Amino acid sequence: MTPQELKNSVLQRAIQGKLVEQRPEEGTGEELYRAIQAEKRRLIQSGKLKKEKPLPEITEDEISFEIPDSWKWCRIEKMLIIERGGFPRPIKDYLIEAENGVNWIKTEFIIKCAA
Numbered sequence: 001m002t003p004q005e006l007k008n009s010v011l012q013r014a015i016q017g018k019l020v021e022q023r024p025e026e027g028t029g030e031e032l033y034r035a036i037q038a039e040k041r042r043l044i045q046s047g048k049l050k051k052e053k054p055l056p057e058i059t060e061d062e063i064s065f066e067i068p069d070s071w072k073w074c075r076i077e078k079m080l081i082i083e084r085g086g087f088p089r090p091i092k093d094y095l096i097e098a099e100n101g102v103n104w105i106k107t108e109f110i111i112k113c114a115a
Contacts, residue, residue, distance in 0.1 A: 017068040029072030036079055
């Protein structure tokens, strides 16, 4: 197996929820989805975020593999706040120490992951 094939195999298992054991104490995808939607509603009400256009639900035709029962299929736009622009300035104001936080994702990273 080539290094690229190994990388692809690991990534495939990860996105299918087969890389590590699913632990109930981590919660479900539905719980996380509801928490993110509640935070987005709060940000919209406070004027920090614009109201989003409704997106269609994911259809069976779009699902190409099985995921664990505790996960949830959803459109990425429902889980993220997507904004355009470069790196925020001053950069130090946007860096975080929390292990579970991400401030922004560069477009080039998304293109590389999807390839």
